[in-house]
Amino acid sequence: MNILDKLKWRYAVKKFDSERKLSDEKLNILKEAFNLTATSYGLQPVKLLIIENKQLKEELVTHSWNQRQVADASHLLVFCIHRNVDALYIKTYFERVKHVRNTPDEILDPFRNYLIDDFGSKDQQEVDDWAIKQAYLVLGNLLTVCAAEQIDSCPMEGFVSEKYDELLDLPKKNLKSVLVMPVGYRAADDMFADFKKVRKELSEAIEEII
Numbered sequence: 376m377n378i379l380d381k382l383k384w385r386y387a388v389k390k391f392d393s394e395r396k397l398s399d400e401k402l403n404i405l406k407e408a409f410n411l412t413a414t415s416y417g418l419q420p421v422k423l424l425i426i427e428n429k430q431l432k433e434e435l436v437t438h439s440w441n442q443r444q445v446a447d448a449s450h451l452l453v454f455c456i457h458r459n460v461d462a463l464y465i466k467t468y469f470e471r472v473k474h475v476r477n478t479p480d481e482i483l484d485p486f487r488n489y490l491i492d493d494f495g496s497k498d499q500q501e502v503d504d505w506a507i508k509q510a511y512l513v514l515g516n517l518l519t520v521c522a523a524e525q526i527d528s529c530p531m532e533g534f535v536s537e538k539y540d541e542l543l544d545l546p547k548k549n550l551k552s553v554l555v556m557p558v559g560y561r562a563a564d565d566m567f568a569d570f571k572k573v574r575k576e577l578s579e580a581i582e583e584i585i
């Protein structure tokens with residue numbers, strides 16, 4: 376299959392095969408792809424929780440508009456934003472740059488100071504909004520990687536973030552859940568698998584300016 380065929384094969388799965396598990400190899404591809412996703416300034420303000428625990432997934436269904444995908448999928452990915460993108464967080468990022476690339480402080484200082492000032496001038500909502508955009512980017516990247524790897528998935532906004540946060544004890548870790556994505560394998564009788572894709576015509580969706 377070429378990449379377009381793989382993207383056509385992908386759909387938002389409504390019914391997963393609860394007996395089929397992702398291999399460690401596939402799971403590792405998702406972990407690496409998550410971490411390789413581009414983020415604004417490279418600050419990676421998104422944390423990925425990977426939940427396999429059956430009982431916990433069942434509990435989360437109630438807080439996911441009763442969407443069974445959350446429990447039946449092999450693993451549930453929960454995308455969380457870091458709510459502590461402060462001077463310390465930014466300094467830690469630059470320490471990593473220094474360690475990996477051996478970049479001297481005098482080269483890093485102007486950008487580091489700029490980011491510390493810039494983020495310091497934003498309120499929590501502004502920083503959260505910025506981080507949430509990064510979470511959507513990560514989700515989009517993983518959707519495509521799943522398709523390329525023949526892993527089924529369902530991108531989901533349909534859940535109660537506050538309930539997830541409570542159940543997963545996220546505020547204590549300065550995290551907030553913003554998106555979820557069950558991953559695994561489609562059930563043989565998921566009727567949505569055969570539905571035709573509904574999309575605008577390319578000529579309507581895209582305008583080329585020559």
Ligand SMILES: Cc1cc2nc3c(=O)[nH]c(=O)nc-3n(C[C@H](O)[C@H](O)[C@H](O)COP(=O)(O)O)c2cc1C
Pocket residue numbers: 385386387388389442529530531532533534572
């Ligand atoms: C950000 C986002 C949130 C979504 N939330 C849900 C959801 O909560 N439940 C669900 O079944 N599908 C959800 N979807 C799936 C969309 O309905 C689906 O992608 C769209 O109808 C196109 O269909 P396709 O992905 O099967 O091609 C979501 C998709 C996106 C991108």
